[in-house]
Amino acid sequence: MPARNTVQRQIIADALCQLANHPTADEVYEAVHAEHPSVGRATVYRTLGRLADEGAIGRVRINNGADRFDHQTFAHYHVRCVRCGRVDDVMVAELRGIDDAAAAASGYRISGHSLQFDGICPACQAAEKNDEASTA
Amino acid sequence: MPARNTVQRQIIADALCQLANHPTADEVYEAVHAEHPSVGRATVYRTLGRLADEGAIGRVRINNGADRFDHQTFAHYHVRCVRCGRVDDVMVAELRGIDDAAAAASGYRISGHSLQFDGICPACQAAEKNDEASTA
DNA sequence: CTTTTTGCAAACCCTTTGCAAGACA
DNA sequence: TGTCTTGCAAAGGGTTTGCAAAAAG
Numbered sequence: 001m002p003a004r005n006t007v008q009r010q011i012i013a014d015a016l017c018q019l020a021n022h023p024t025a026d027e028v029y030e031a032v033h034a035e036h037p038s039v040g041r042a043t044v045y046r047t048l049g050r051l052a053d054e055g056a057i058g059r060v061r062i063n064n065g066a067d068r069f070d071h072q073t074f075a076h077y078h079v080r081c082v083r084c085g086r087v088d089d090v091m092v093a094e095l096r097g098i099d100d101a102a103a104a105a106s107g108y109r110i111s112g113h114s115l116q117f118d119g120i121c122p123a124c125q126a127a128e129k130n131d132e133a134s135t136a
Numbered sequence: 137m138p139a140r141n142t143v144q145r146q147i148i149a150d151a152l153c154q155l156a157n158h159p160t161a162d163e164v165y166e167a168v169h170a171e172h173p174s175v176g177r178a179t180v181y182r183t184l185g186r187l188a189d190e191g192a193i194g195r196v197r198i199n200n201g202a203d204r205f206d207h208q209t210f211a212h213y214h215v216r217c218v219r220c221g222r223v224d225d226v227m228v229a230e231l232r233g234i235d236d237a238a239a240a241a242s243g244y245r246i247s248g249h250s251l252q253f254d255g256i257c258p259a260c261q262a263a264e265k266n267d268e269a270s271t272a
Numbered sequence: 273c274t275t276t277t278t279g280c281a282a283a284c285c286c287t288t289t290g291c292a293a294g295a296c297a
Numbered sequence: 298t299g300t301c302t303t304g305c306a307a308a309g310g311g312t313t314t315g316c317a318a319a320a321a322g
Binding site for chain 2 (some may be wrong): 274285286287288289295296
């Protein structure tokens with residue numbers, strides 16, 4: 001049962017491509033809703049989830065925060081700035097073999113892993129430096 | 137300002153040790169509340185959070201689910217069964233150097249990472265096999 | 273015409289918060 | 298005593314759901 005090709009689906013997929021930097025479902029909703037006020041929040045959440053399940057888009061699960069969506073689908077990891085919440089791609093080589101190691105260690109059949117880095121983004125590092133300079 | 141040594145704090149810490157397998161804050165609350173009905177949910181959440189911040193216990197952030205707490209404090213990763221929600225320890229070597237690689241690749245100052253495996257636990261694998269056998 | 277999707281609002285889960293009363297040091 | 302912690306209930310963020318109306322195939 002392939003998904004039906006509804007207007008909303010198109011609108012939402014397009015909006016995601018337009019919005020860079022891993023928007024949350026709610027950010028996508030705001031963008032979509034601004035242009036097409038009749039589109040409801042539930043539709044955006046449902047559609048993004050479905051697109052992600054189909055593999056058409058990526059879903060980035062954030063510890064302690066809203067899921068984010070990504071029009072890019074190739075595998076890569078993410079960093080999150082603990083100060084401003086910004087999320088960026090991290091181009092480190094994908095961990096290969098680690099799933100097998102985990103399977104061997106746990107007895108689970110491993111289907112995948114998710115890895116998230118936490119840190120301070122360049123902009124917040126700069127801001128920090130300014131704070132220190134002005135405080136000192 | 138060291139934390140005060142309150143009765144509730146003791147009760148909650150003890151309950152966590154008793155409860156194996158990474159209980160959620162709410163599971164700790166249920167256990168504590170059953171024995172000590174006067175202890176409120178907010179106290180359990182607050183106290184677990186504080187204990188985790190102090191490093192006295194571990195906090196396991198689960199994608200898309202409630203945080204879990206762990207009376208063990210040594211660093212290790214976790215697997216989550218996508219069928220039953222069970223969370224287990226995975227004894228694979230901690231990833232060393234990966235934070236530096238991520239820092240170099242992203243420009244962030246990396247403070248750490250979190251890695252979660254997803255899969256099917258041994259019990260659910262067995263259940264699956266039975267299902268297939270009876271369906272076929 | 274049948275089945276899937278939509279839109280709305282309400283429900284849901286997990287967690288945090290404001291505040292007055294109570295416990296610690 | 299002065300300050301931290303508690304308990305309560307309400308609020309909060311993020312997401313899902315029930316249902317009738319609308320749209321896709």
